Amino acid sequence: MRALPVGEHALLVEVASGEAAQALHAELLRRRADGSLSVGEIVPAARTVLLDGLDDPVRLASHLPAWEIPPLPARAEGAIEIPVRYDGPDLADVAARWGVTERLVPEIHAAAEFRVAFCGFAPGFGYLTGLPSRYDVPRRATPRTSVPAGSVALAGPYTGVYPRSSPGGWQLIGTTDAVLWDHARVPAALLAPGTRVRFVAAGC
Secondary structure (H helix, E strand, O other): OEEEEEOOOEEEEEOOOHHHHHHHHHHHHHHHHOOOOOOOEEEEOOOEEEEEOOOOHHHHHHHHHHOOOOOOOOOOOOOEEEEEEOOOOOHHHHHHHHOOOOOHHHHHHHHOOEEEEEEOOOOOOEEEEOOOHHHOEOOOOOOEEEEOOOEEEEEEOEEEEOOOOEEEOOEEEEEOOOOOEOOOOOOOEOOOOOOEEEEEEOOO
């Protein structure tokens, strides 16, 4: 773990893996909730967590290495369920890379327990981890100029759902009618860092 100062009131904490970043994020939220940590914003990313609004970032940086960070819970109890029609145009390519039949891709994907590692790219877009590393897939060599809203997609170790139509290079394996971003909803984003997610196969 390495903590780097960012301005006068922030720290960028670097860790060894995405799992470590998620565990640190969860512990920081817990400590803020119980009042033992005073911080304004806690923003996770792939292998970092940014803390902003700290009174004494230097002091916190000196204490962080001694913290005991508990692992994340193994099961996704109370997870948000997202129904998916596994009808994506890249389903056959993903099946080939996984070395399975197309019919097995939905079974493998829906059996996994996901967690939102961090958010970005577009409002409402979460980077979800949960598939074993043997199911990592590369981005498409040629990105699409328009990916429909609700597309369920894979890239590297992540699963994501496009909250709106946009260009994109992820592998599309399905579609959902779930609304990822709604200005009239509080909060507007369905997914937030730390949220547990299960994909449920729906009729295609």
